[in-house]
Amino acid sequence: MAIEQFKATAHLKQGTQVKVSSRGFELTLDEPVAEGGTDLGMNPVEALLGALGACQAIVARVYAKRFKVQLDDFWVELEGDLDSDGYMDKADVRCGYSAIRYTYHIKSPSAQADIDAFVAFIGGKCPVGDSLAQGVDLQLVGVVQE
Amino acid sequence: MAIEQFKATAHLKQGTQVKVSSRGFELTLDEPVAEGGTDLGMNPVEALLGALGACQAIVARVYAKRFKVQLDDFWVELEGDLDSDGYMDKADVRCGYSAIRYTYHIKSPSAQADIDAFVAFIGGKCPVGDSLAQGVDLQLVGVVQE
Numbered sequence: 623m624a625i626e627q628f629k630a631t632a633h634l635k636q637g638t639q640v641k642v643s644s645r646g647f648e649l650t651l652d653e654p655v656a657e658g659g660t661d662l663g664m665n666p667v668e669a670l671l672g673a674l675g676a677c678q679a680i681v682a683r684v685y686a687k688r689f690k691v692q693l694d695d696f697w698v699e700l701e702g703d704l705d706s707d708g709y710m711d712k713a714d715v716r717c718g719y720s721a722i723r724y725t726y727h728i729k730s731p732s733a734q735a736d737i738d739a740f741v742a743f744i745g746g747k748c749p750v751g752d753s754l755a756q757g758v759d760l761q762l763v764g765v766v767q768e
Numbered sequence: 769m770a771i772e773q774f775k776a777t778a779h780l781k782q783g784t785q786v787k788v789s790s791r792g793f794e795l796t797l798d799e800p801v802a803e804g805g806t807d808l809g810m811n812p813v814e815a816l817l818g819a820l821g822a823c824q825a826i827v828a829r830v831y832a833k834r835f836k837v838q839l840d841d842f843w844v845e846l847e848g849d850l851d852s853d854g855y856m857d858k859a860d861v862r863c864g865y866s867a868i869r870y871t872y873h874i875k876s877p878s879a880q881a882d883i884d885a886f887v888a889f890i891g892g893k894c895p896v897g898d899s900l901a902q903g904v905d906l907q908l909v910g911v912v913q914e
Contacts, residue, residue, distance in 0.1 A: 624851055624852045624853045624856075624858075625849050625850065625851045625852075625866075626849075626850055626851075626852055627847050627848065627849060627850075628811075628813050628814050628817060628847070628848050628850060629814070629817065629845075629846065629847050629848075630810070630814050630815075630817035630818040630821060630846050631818075631821065631843055631844065631845050631846070632818055632820075632821025632822040632824070632825050632843060632844045632846070633825070633842075633843040633844075634825040634826075634828060634829055634839070634841075634842040634843060637829065638826045638829050638830070640821070640822035640825045640826060642815075642818030642819075642821065642822050643818075644810040644814035644815075644817065644818055645800075645810060645814065647809050647810040647814075649795050649810075649815075649818070651818075651819070651822040651826075653826060654791075658830070659826075663793050663795075664776070664790040664791060664793040664795075665774075665826075666819045666820070666822045666823035666826065666895070666896050667774050667819075667823070667895050667896060667899075668774050668775070668776050668790035668791065668793075669776075669788075669790070669795075669815060669818070669819040669822070670816065670819045670896050670899065671774060671775065671776035671790065672776040672777075672778055672788030672789075672790055672795070672797075672815070673788075673797070673812045673813075673815040673816045673819060674778075674812070674906075675776060675777065675778025675786070675788065676778040676786035676788050676797040676812045676815070677812035677813070678778070679778050679779070679780040679786045680780075680784045680786060680797075680799060680805075680811075680812065681855075682780060683780055683783065683784050684784070684804070693780070695780075695914060696779075696780040697777055697778060697779040697780060698777065698778045698779075699775075699777050700775065700776050700777070700778070701773050701774070701775050702773065702774050702775075702904075703771050703772075703773060704771065704772055704773075704774060704895060705770055705771045705772075706770045706771075706772055707770045708893075708895070708898070709827075709893060709894075709895050710770075711893065712770075716898050716902060717892070717893055717894060717895045717897075717898040718895045718896065718897070718898030718899030718900075718901075718902060718904065719895070719899045719904045720771075720904070720905065721904065721905045721906075721907060722904050722905070722906050722907070723907045723909045724906070724907070724908060724909065725908075725909055725910040725911070725912060726908070726910070726911045726912070727912045727914055728911065728912070728913055728914065729913070729914040730913070737913070741908075741911050745906070745908055746863070747854075747855060747857065747863055748855075748863060749812070749813050749850060749854070749855050749863045749864045749865070750812050750813060750816050750864065751863075751864070751906055752854070752862050752863040752864030753813075753816065753864030753865045753900060754864075754899060754900065754903065754904045754906060755864075755903060755904065755905075755906050756862060756864060756903060757900065757901060757902060757903035758848075758864065758865045758866070758867065758868050758900045758901065759866065759867045759868070760820075760867075760868050760870070760891070760897055760900060760901050761867060761868070761869045761870070762870060762871075762872070762887075762891055763869045763870065763871055764871040764872070765871070765872045765874065765887050766871060766872070766873045766874070767874055767875070767876070767883070768841060768873055768874065768875040
């Protein structure tokens with residue numbers, strides 16, 4: 623067992639702007655104007671797709687050598703289906719993604735069999751992917767009134 | 769039914785640096801030096817926590833009026849437990865988060881009963897939270913060799 627804790631904060635600013643912070647790094651998420659936001663950044667469900675793709679890409683980098691795969695280029699395209707009626711409280715459907723599809727793009731001179739084994743491995747070793755595929759126990763542990 | 773598609777790409781750069789793009793917005797995720805990275809940004813599991821907190825914060829903004837809650841300040845602190853032995857392939861444990869705990873910080877002059885109802889509502893209307901709590905069908909739909 624090597625359980626580690628990771629942390630972040632999300633601070634609501636003007637309108638739907640949110641400043642996300644972790645280990646001193648910051649980024650702004652927001653909603654498009656059509657959703658009532660000011661469009662200063664990607665929105666949280668887009669950031670979720672990006673975190674998933676980035677996690678897969680890092681797993682690819684870390685495990686390429688074990689599979690004897692030389693990575694000349696690697697990127698992930700992701701697309702998710704979300705029924706906005708859930709979030710908008712218009713229908714009794716789930717608020718989250720029902721499905722996320724992803725495509726790997728790989729440029730490599732390595733043996734096809736090695737590339738195939740490598741590609742089959744990546745998805746199962748990705749912490750963000752596993753969190754989404756298996757689900758996570760989410761716990762509201764407190765409400766602090768400032 | 770109002771199913772929408774959201775998209776993002778994640779492009780592996782030097783080492784563990786990944787450029788995430790969505791609708792023209794970009795951000796860099798990376799790993800800390802201790803994990804073999806160059807520490808140019810938060811890592812994907814931190815970004816996942818941030819996306820969850822930002823999603824909850826936006827839901828808070830959107831639904832505050834319905835609950836008659838004036839939001840003078842709102843932020844979310846998040847912490848997740850992850851056994852790195854899974855990701856490192858050292859033990860047969862899951863790669864992802866086993867639990868994510870979050871705390872709401874709220875500054876509001878509104879009635880306590882309204883604040884309580886509001887706080888109880890937010891988590892269940894959050895698309896990122898629902899995706900994590902219920903899980904998502906992840907599908908590798910293609911491998912394109914460039």
